[in-house]
Structures are given as structure tokens and as C-alpha cells.
């Protein structure tokens with residue numbers, strides 16, 4: 302299984318990091334760490350351009366992060382027409398991990414504050430699709 | 439090493455629907471660029487064609503355009519850096535001449551967005567981000583810039599009204615530009631009351647995609663002096679990149695690709711921001727122009743909004759910016775946009791910008807960005 306079920310619309314399936322989706326189904330949002338030089342990556346990648354190793358291990362993104370910016374999209378691209386409005390955010394976690402994604406619909410736009418604490422959580426979408434979102438920590 | 443100059447510039451009218459074929463569209467810009475020059479097509483050693491391929495129906499359009507302009511058998515090829523493709527084209531032309539390989543190179547940028555149905559355009563819009571990690575969330579180009587806007591507002595107290603002031607300025611110049619797509623003057627209220635596209639950006643904070651073409655004829659110094667009355671010298675070229683993913687960005691309050699490209703261009707040209715007499719910056723959104731003021735050193739970080747509030751970027755201000763209407767008024771035919779910006783600065787430095795001439799302009803700057811701060815190009819020109 303690959304990325305074909307990830308997000309509202311997926312555009313490609315195969316990747317060496319497809320286990321990311323398997324972990325999501327197990328309730329975990331994972332990042333990778335190079336086994337050779339220790340570099341940490343999100344988005345996850347098995348290949349390390351810093352030391353050229355192709356061997357990485359998974360670790361879970363835990364705890365809370367800080368929301369650093371956001372926008373609420375009113376008009377989505379193809380496949381997202383019925384999804385809008387939705388809020389896209391960037392969140393900073395420990396170890397220099399910065400993660401992009403959606404904010405939970407439970408948080409109203411007027412309640413969003415830059416600097417607020419959020420956690421990243423796997424979520425099931427319609428039609429057996431899966432993703433992650435940020436929720437109030 | 440040989441000096442490099444721009445001897446000819448041209449662009450088509452930018453419009454929502456040009457009603458001609460891509461080759462005919464390109465001819466419009468090429469004709470304006472070549473007219474009045476003491477050279478013919480046979481003097482062009484190579485051509486560089488610039489567009490964003492996802493919008494092209496014709497596969498490998500450089501061969502087709504080369505044929506239509508009768509530039510065969512001279513080499514032609516295609517370059518792409520989305521919205522900054524034709525600035526990349528100029529950079530490559532500059533290199534080809536500097537290397538001694540060629541004496542005259544034609545750069546031709548185009549985009550015919552109207553060739554796509556709105557459904558096809560929306561489909562391409564969905565693939566502008568990293569297709570594994572960010573597009574599945576529904577990211578768009580405006581959303582990327584909106585996130586920069588939101589962070590800039592939070593860090594520096596930049597307001598939506600100040601962003602609207604950029605549109606008001608650019609619309610006042612766009613109204614005088616016969617080649618601009620949008621020629622109405624807009625007020626702060628017009629902008630503030632327009633529909634939210636992706637908060638905090640509203641409809642009039644955004645430029646419109648268009649059909650259009652641009653052309654730049656670039657020549658070796660000795661040839662330039664012979665064929666052109668007022669050659670415009672390319673004295674600094676800078677280029678840089680940033681991550682495709684938004685999560686990879688170190689800064690969300692400035693475009694690092696612009697900062698780095700500017701640093702290179704200023705260093706090569708041996709000039710400082712305060713030496714620039716007139717500038718074209720990549721105002722795909724109002725916030726983009728404010729970021730550019732700061733990234734190019736026209737204002738300190740966080741003080742970009744004050745520059746527009748004080749009207750310092752109007753034609754009679756300290757540093758005139760986008761006095762042709764910018765992308766916001768002219769429209770944004772992706773592959774043609776950089777060439778249009780370059781054309782404006784060349785006309786300013788020649789003293790031919792009758793619609794809004796900056797008096798005595800001698801040094802000009804062009805800032806052209808591809809994607810959401812992904813590809814940065816800064817070019818400095820001197821009379």
C-alpha cells in the first residue's frame with residue numbers, strides 16, 4: 302500500500318516511504334532519521350543527501366508544536382471543491398521538524414492564534430482515505 | 439570578458455483570451471523587440487523559449503516557435519522556472535554570450551492560459567505543490583503566499599489595508615498601460631470589500647492569469663553598440679531557490695530565494711539597493727510586493743508596509759516600483775512575465791516609458807519569482 306489513499310486527493314502512489322501511510326492507520330504520524338548520520342526528516346525520506354545513506358528509521362512525532370502561520374482556503378483545486386473552506390497551517394515541533402497540513406475543523410478561524418499549541422493526529426477521511434490534522438494540544 | 443546588453447524588448451498585450459495561436463502570440467512580442475534594430479533573424483545565433491509546460495498543448499514548443507520565426511537551423515531550447523521562466527531565459531542568454539559561444543540570443547516567453555478549460559486549469563492548480571506531501575491537503579499558489587501574509591501580519595503588524603495600498607498604486611499605473619489586462623483604478627475599499635480567496639488574501643490582492651508573450655534580444659557588447667542606439671547593459675544577474683515544500687522553509691516572513699538572488703546581483707553589479715532608480719518586482723499578490731521591498735533591501739525587514747503607506751514606491755517616490763501596473767494590473771502569463779518586467783525597465787532606462795517615466799533613471803532592477811518563493815531571479819540593468 303502506498304500514497305494512493307493519502308489526503309483528499311492523491312496524485313501518486315509508490316514511494317520508499319509508503320510505510321508512512323501504514324503507520325497513519327496504526328494511529329501514528331512518523332518522521333525519519335538517517336541511521337548513518339542522524340539527520341531527521343519531515344517529510345520523511347529514506348535517502349539522506351547529507352551522507353548518501355539510503356537507510357533510515359522511523360520515529361513518532363510526539364508532543365505539541367507551535368502553529369507558525371495559517372490560511373483558510375475558500376476555493377479549492379479539482380477534487381477539493383466540496384472540501385473548502387479548509388485551513389492550511391505550518392507547525393514547528395521539537396528537533397527542528399516543521400510540518401505542513403490541515404487544522405481541525407473544530408477550531409474556528411476566529412479562534413486561530415499564531416503561536417498556539419497543537420498536536421498532530423491521524424484522521425480518517427471519507428471513502429477510506431486517511432490523513433493527519435492538527436488539533437488543539 | 440565580453441559585456442552583455444539588451445538591445446530589443448517587446449511584449450504582446452496581456453489579455454484573458456488572446457484569440458490567436460501560440461506561435462502568432464510569440465510573433466507579437468518578437469516583432470516589437472526586433473523592430474528598429476540593425477539586425478535580422480539571420481543574425482540571431484540561438485533562441486531560448488520560456489514557458490510553464492503544464493499549460494502548453496503543443497509538446498516541445500521551442501522547435502515550433504523557432505520554425506515560425508525562421509530561426510532554423512540555429513539552436514533553440516526550452517527553459518522553465520514557472521513564473522520566472524523568462525528571467526531564467528535571460529540568465530541563460532547572458533551566459534551563452536559571456537562564454538563566447540554566441541553573439542546574439544533571442545529570449546521568447548509565452549503562456550496561453552486560455553487554451554485550457556477552467557476544469558483543466560483547476561486540475562493543474564492542484565499539482566503546484568509537492569504532490570506527495572502537500573498537494574493532497576489542497577494547497578494552492580495563493581494559499582502559499584497567504585501563509586506568508588499571515589505570518590508577516592503577526593510578526594510586523596502589517597495590515598490588510600497596507601496590502602490593499604499596493605493594489606491601489608499598481609492599478610493607478612495599470613490604467614495607463616495599454617498592454618495591461620486590468621485597466622481600472624481601484625480604491626482601498628474596492629480591494630478590502632472583494633471576496634476572500636484564501637485568508638487574508640482577497641480577490642483584488644491577487645493577479646490574474648493571462649495570455650501573453652514577451653521577447654528580449656540580448657547581444658555581445660560590441661554588437662550591441664553597433665545595432666542599438668541605447669543598449670541597456672546587464673550588470674548583475676542573481677538566481678537562487680528555496681524548497682518546494684512549505685514545511686521546508688526556514689522563514690515564513692520573507693522569501694529567502696529573493697534575498698539570495700538579490701545579494702548575488704548587487705554584488706556582481708557593484709551597486710546597493712539605494713542606487714536603484716526604478717524596479718519591477720514580482721507582485722503576484724499584494725503581500726508579494728511588500729515582501730519584495732524587504733527582500734531586495736528597499737526597506738528593512740518589517741518596514742515594507744510603511745514604504746507603500748508613505749507612497750515611496752510611486753513614480754515620484756524614493757524607489758519607484760511596478761510603475762507599469764505590475765502583475766496585479768498587467769496580468770500574469772507565467773512564462774512571459776519576466777520578459778515583460780525586463781521590457782518595462784529597459785524602456786525606463788532608455789527614457790521611453792511615456793506612461794510613467796521615472797526621471798533620469800539610470801539603474802533598474804527586475805525581481806521575478808517562480809512558484810511560492812521557489813525560484814528567485816534578480817537582474818540589474820544600467821543605461
Ligand SMILES: [Zn+2]
Pocket residue numbers: 335336337338339340349350351352353354
Ligand atoms: Zn545521513
